[in-house]
Amino acid sequence: MPQQSSMHHYLNWAKERIDEMDAALASFEVKAGQAKVESKAKTDQFLSDLTKRRDEFQEMLKAKAQAGEAAWVEAKADLERQWNGFEAQVKAYFEGAGKQLEQQQATFKDIAAAQARAWREAADKIGEAAGKVAAARTGDIDAALKQMKSDASEAEARLQKLKQAGSESWSVMSAALAESRKAFDQANKAAWEALKGADTKS
Secondary structure, rough: OHHHHHHHHHHHHHHHHHHHHHHHHHHHHHHHHHHOOOOOOOHHHHHHHHHHHHHHHHHHHHHHHOOOOHHHHHHHHHHHHHHHHHHHHHHHHHHHOOOHHHHHHHHHHHHHHHHHHHHHHHHEOOOHHOOOOOHHHHHHHHHHHHHHHHHHHEEEHHHHHHHHHEEEEHHHHHHHHHHHOOOOOOHHHHHHHHHHHHHOOO
């Protein structure tokens, strides 16, 4: 179980990023369908580039999914670079596209919803795994799971507030998503570490 706990942490981290990539792509695909003829080629190329980055991320994830924890530590750095490239491309699009407030808000909304789903799914997986550990050893796990759910609610409330404001720049919205993502990563890791620790005590 300790090896499995470590792997779940990495898998949740990667799945959250893929979910965000998919949400961003879906948002941009809607916009691409509405693009005027003169900007259609540019929009299609942008979507193609983003899709390629997402696919490379997924392929790298699949290649490392069966590897041990040591391979994951190395792979995470490569996946992080892929993720950063995806994010940078989205940011460059919004900076270069001028005032596309409606598209920014739609993309933010879709990515925020993907993050919220990732929080819930990770908490559910941890809860299921905790149920398999001896009841006497679940105190730390229950505390970590409760904290994760609390953090998820707080993150969702902050993102919801920003969605309702609606007039923020992409850099402000992106920073809020990054803050939520960081909180997810910390909560995800803490919960799986608690599970790992409880399993080694039993």
